[in-house]
Amino acid sequence: MSRESQVPTAHAQKVSMNTVIEAQQLHKQFGAIHAVNGLDLRVEQGEIYGLLGPNGSGKTTLIRLITGLLRPTDGRITVLNHPMPNKAVLANIGYMTQASALYEDLTIRENVNFFATMCGRGNGQVDAVIELVDLSDRADSLVRTLSGGMKQRASLACALVHAPRLLLLDEPTVGVDPQLRAAFWDYFRRLADEGVTLVVSSHVMDEAERCDRLGFIRQGKLLAEGTAASLRQQSNTPTLEAAFLHFAT
Numbered sequence: 001m002s003r004e005s006q007v008p009t010a011h012a013q014k015v016s017m018n019t020v021i022e023a024q025q026l027h028k029q030f031g032a033i034h035a036v037n038g039l040d041l042r043v044e045q046g047e048i049y050g051l052l053g054p055n056g057s058g059k060t061t062l063i064r065l066i067t068g069l070l071r072p073t074d075g076r077i078t079v080l081n082h083p084m085p086n087k088a089v090l091a092n093i094g095y096m097t098q099a100s101a102l103y104e105d106l107t108i109r110e111n112v113n114f115f116a117t118m119c120g121r122g123n124g125q126v127d128a129v130i131e132l133v134d135l136s137d138r139a140d141s142l143v144r145t146l147s148g149g150m151k152q153r154a155s156l157a158c159a160l161v162h163a164p165r166l167l168l169l170d171e172p173t174v175g176v177d178p179q180l181r182a183a184f185w186d187y188f189r190r191l192a193d194e195g196v197t198l199v200v201s202s203h204v205m206d207e208a209e210r211c212d213r214l215g216f217i218r219q220g221k222l223l224a225e226g227t228a229a230s231l232r233q234q235s236n237t238p239t240l241e242a243a244f245l246h247f248a249t
């Protein structure tokens with residue numbers, strides 16, 4: 001046995017610690033639409049799990065089932081060992097929605113403060129998270145006066161202010177310029193290193209390399225899972241786009 005195989009990687013150590021999300025045969029139907037269709041998922045503490053799939057594949061529905069905002073029509077979903085929905089667990093979840101959930105007529109600081117107060121955390125962290133997303137100089141600007149990228153950053157600050165253990169980010173970098181996108185990913189990695197678990201959805205493949213593990217989702221089903229490298233290898237394809245098509249057909 002080589003020395004390397006005896007020494008667990010940092011990632012292996014992290015994932016053995018705790019399962020944060022577990023879904024078993026999860027279903028969500030909206031009338032005739034089967035948005036999530038028999039999905040099994042397991043995400044471990046400190047992982048960045050990328051949920052990749054085209055528009056309409058069920059990413060947002062799955063994220064909303066994880067938060068407990070939606071109830072499954074069948075199957076089980078547990079978060080931090082509690083079946084969802086569960087209000088107490090919600091306090092441990094940060095959720096950045098696909099569309100901005102900010103109040104346009106409040107300032108950035110007022111928005112972040114509002115989220116902090118709602119989660120019962122006081123406002124000690126408000127200035128710190130605003131600083132973190134590099135918006136200190138705009139903290140007293142009304143949200144409606146901000147650019148798209150600034151709104152994304154302010155949304156991230158709101159999702160983070162109560163120091164959640166699980167962060168659900170629904171297409172967080174759509175409309176974000178490349179420099180800010182890189183900053184977001186550096187920040188996501190830092191959070192994961194601190195033990196925060198992240199689920200990041202995307203319909204583009206170019207960010208997938210930054211995730212520890214990926215799940216390809218289509219028509220509410222998980223087609224394949226693994227690291228970017230293993231998905232390319234399993235499908236014998238050079239790119240993740242090609243790998244996705246391989247598993248989808």
Ligand SMILES: Nc1ncnc2c1ncn2[C@@H]1O[C@H](COP(=O)(O)OP(=O)(O)O)[C@@H](O)[C@H]1O
Nearest residue numbers: 030033035053054055056057058059060061062
């Ligand atoms: N509240 C809803 N009522 C009816 N249909 C819905 C609802 N939410 C999502 N859907 C449908 O479920 C499917 C998956 O949607 P969604 O989870 O938003 O996908 P994605 O986030 O991957 O784009 C789509 O066909 C969508 O129209």
Ligand SMILES: [Mg+2]
Nearest residue numbers: 059060098170
């Ligand atoms: Mg969506």
